[in-house]
Amino acid sequence: MVVSYLGTKGGTGTTTLAVNGAADIRRLTRKPTVIVDLKTGPGDVSLFLGLRPRHSVLDAIDHLSWMDPGAVSKYVVHHECGLHVLAAGDEFGRPASRDVDGIEQMLRCLNALYDFVIVDIGSTLSTCGAMALQLSETVMLVANPDVPCLRNLQRLVDAVKLTGVGGDRLKIVLNRASEFGVLSTGQIERVLGLSIDYSVNSDYRTVASAVNSGVPVSALRGSAELHQQLDAIARSLSGVRTGRGRRDAGEHAEDEASGVAARHQL
Numbered sequence: 366m367v368v369s370y371l372g373t374k375g376g377t378g379t380t381t382l383a384v385n386g387a388a389d390i391r392r393l394t395r396k397p398t399v400i401v402d403l404k405t406g407p408g409d410v411s412l413f414l415g416l417r418p419r420h421s422v423l424d425a426i427d428h429l430s431w432m433d434p435g436a437v438s439k440y441v442v443h444h445e446c447g448l449h450v451l452a453a454g455d456e457f458g459r460p461a462s463r464d465v466d467g468i469e470q471m472l473r474c475l476n477a478l479y480d481f482v483i484v485d486i487g488s489t490l491s492t493c494g495a496m497a498l499q500l501s502e503t504v505m506l507v508a509n510p511d512v513p514c515l516r517n518l519q520r521l522v523d524a525v526k527l528t529g530v531g532g533d534r535l536k537i538v539l540n541r542a543s544e545f546g547v548l549s550t551g552q553i554e555r556v557l558g559l560s561i562d563y564s565v566n567s568d569y570r571t572v573a574s575a576v577n578s579g580v581p582v583s584a585l586r587g588s589a590e591l592h593q594q595l596d597a598i599a600r601s602l603s604g605v606r607t608g609r610g611r612r613d614a615g616e617h618a619e620d621e622a623s624g625v626a627a628r629h630q631l
């Protein structure tokens with residue numbers, strides 16, 4: 366199953382939600398899960414997980430045509446939580462339109478190898494991003510409750526539908542829902558005529574500390590509400606309705622590792 370995350374504007378938290386969605390799906394299901402950083406230019410997924418990948422999406426698409434498709438796995442890097450990561454390349458402007466066939470082939474290969482393929486598209490609906498949307502069972506549109514973002518959301522919903530993605534595959538996530546306090550979820554839904562499928566509270570301390578430690582939010586202590594909201598999204602996407610609780614065996618917090626990990630990353 367492919368799940369894509371698309372931001373309605375830069376900085377809405379697309380990478381944060383994609384990384385945590387992927388890590389939580391892996392934690393809950395224990396099934397092979399990979400996150401692909403499809404953002405054009407240098408992406409943040411591997412940085413958010415404290416990884417230093419040797420290979421990228423660009424290496425994979427540049428070599429896949431002559432390789433055994435199964436060899437795409439040689440380009441992924443493994444995080445200690447069990448999640449696999451295919452990082453963005455360093456080249457600005459790629460993947461570009463000419464890479465769309467390679468991206469399609471790569472995503473199809475990954476979909477055959479993994480139970481869950483999570484894609485961070487970024488906030489630009491490029492040709493390659495549109496390809497990922499078409500292959501996705503679910504598209505998560507990430508918005509913040511501010512006017513520019515909500516205006517873009519309305520337009521993006523239409524643009525995504527034009528790529529052939531039906532409304533039933535589209536889910537709207539309101540990130541930092543608690544922060545601004547000006548527009549309530551109800552107000553937003555009434556004005557846009559769209560329903561918000563998921564809300565995630567603002568908790569910069571926890572989110573930033575997870576990034577500084579190179580671990581998902583579920584590996585840290587923090588606001589119970591944030592944990593519960595992220596967990597609920599992953600359960601809904603993966604179909605895991607009941608579970609063993611947030612901090613499953615073998616996946617305990619690396620809370621105290623943050624200082625060391627942050628230094629390592631820098």
Ligand SMILES: Nc1ncnc2c1ncn2[C@@H]1O[C@H](COP(=O)(O)OP(=O)(O)OP(=O)(O)O)[C@@H](O)[C@H]1O
Pocket residue numbers: 372374375376377378379380381382409487488540541565566567568569570572573576
């Ligand atoms: N729920 C949240 N609460 C508080 N801060 C958050 C939350 N989600 C994301 N952030 C913060 O917002 C900033 C942007 O997040 P992130 O990089 O995930 O956004 P993005 O949409 O992927 O950005 P870009 O357009 O650069 O790819 C980061 O500093 C992140 O820590």
Ligand SMILES: [Mg+2]
Pocket residue numbers: 379380381404409487
């Ligand atoms: Mg991002």
